Amino acid sequence: DHIADFLNKPAKAVKKLMKNVGIESRNWTEEEYATSDLAVEAVNRALRMANIRPEEVKAIWCGTMTEDYPGVPIAPSVKERVGTPRMGVYFDISTACVGFLSSLYIAYNDIVSPYGQGGPQVVVGSDTLSKFLSPNKRETFMVFGDAAGAVVIDTISDKNSLSAKIAFQFGADGSHVEDLYIPAGGSRIPTSEETIRNNQHCIWMNGKMVKKYAQNDMRECIMRAAAKADVTFGDIMWLFPHQANLEIIDGLAKDIGFPRERVYKNIKHKGNTSSASIPLALRDAYHEGKLLPDELIISCSFGAGSEFGAAVLPTVGVPRRTTAERIRDLIPH
Known part of the structure; x- marks a missing residue:
């Protein structure tokens, strides 16, 4: 309230x-x-x-x-x-x-x-x-x-050759620039007393439009990245989507047919943290015992511009957690 x-x-x-x-x-x-x-x-x-x-x-x-x-x-x-x-x-x-x-x-x-x-x-x-x-x-x-x-x-030993599955897919659509942006302060609209009065130095967003194209663009990037890596969703342990909006996350998983129980979400208490969203999710999943070594994950994101992308990534080299670390993570903070 x-x-x-x-x-x-x-x-x-x-x-x-x-x-x-x-x-x-x-x-x-x-x-x-x-x-x-x-x-x-x-x-x-x-x-x-x-x-x-x-x-x-x-x-x-x-x-x-x-x-x-x-x-x-x-x-x-x-x-x-x-x-x-x-x-x-x-x-x-x-x-x-x-x-x-x-x-x-x-x-x-x-x-x-x-x-x-x-x-x-x-x-x-x-x-x-x-x-x-x-x-x-x-x-x-x-x-x-x-x-x-x-x-x-880094380059490290990869006994299961999972690094051969690394694949990225990116794209952009400049027609959506003004659907998610900070209007003033750049070379297009320099800072002035008027821009400050008009609240043009904060983030403006056309939520309905962003929701529509974000889901579609991430879906296409995921499917293309998976095809490049020559993997199916049965080969992928987790989907780590950009934590922007729960409806977008759930809608994306449904669109591509990815099992909901393997879609990682931490948006509830983190919100949309922009470029930190995916590494923050990886960190939380690790401490929850969900992100394990020698598996494949897929991640995707979208943002202002508009920019969008996805990646199939191996978790080779992720440190194994000790018993003491697992116990510590069970203690409420």
Whole structure:
């Protein structure tokens, strides 16, 4: 009810919308925290989990749409605070909610290329969307959260040759630019007193249109990625969709015929965290004992632009959890 009061909207209408999108709560940072702060924490945790020292890292790819400062990449700042070598690849990838999958695609290709950096490399998705929301835009104000998630990738022993099944599929449709965007602050509509008065520096969304094309585009990417990998859904343990909207997630699973019990969801208490959505889901699934080594998963996402993509990925190298870790994760926090 406090959200309804804040939005100056009827509590019944707010609860109905929240139920439809599947969100009960989401996390926002304190005002003093920026996107790079979350990214640094995620990268450090991933390196510890992988038992990799910062000085070993060859590249950090940051998927984000909410830089600390407009036009300035966060990757150098992340590199500096994590303590990785000065000479390396430190790039931001700006494909909105698809930022993590886009960065993962680039990292995979770089590692296997004779012209690449080699491994290990880090891919992080980090966004603080709460700083770009307005209570006047309830369709976005109640949905988006702040988060970061990171993974370490490298070439390692693969006894089941699952890496041969890695496949990506991406696409874009520029006709939907104004269905999900921040209108002002860029070169099209520079910042002015008028844009500030008109609330044009927050996220605007045409929810009905986004729901329609997002589901269709992710479905096509999933089917194409699975075909590239030459796998069926019987070969895939989990589907990790972008956690944007429960109706979209459930509708997508139904459309492609993927078993609902193997569709991972954490949107209920995370909300839509943009580029952090998928790595955050992977992290939660791991600690729930659902993400295990030496399996195949498939993930998909869509976002502003519009951008969309999917990937068939092996979980080779995912650390096996000790008994102590499993017990610790059972303790309520």
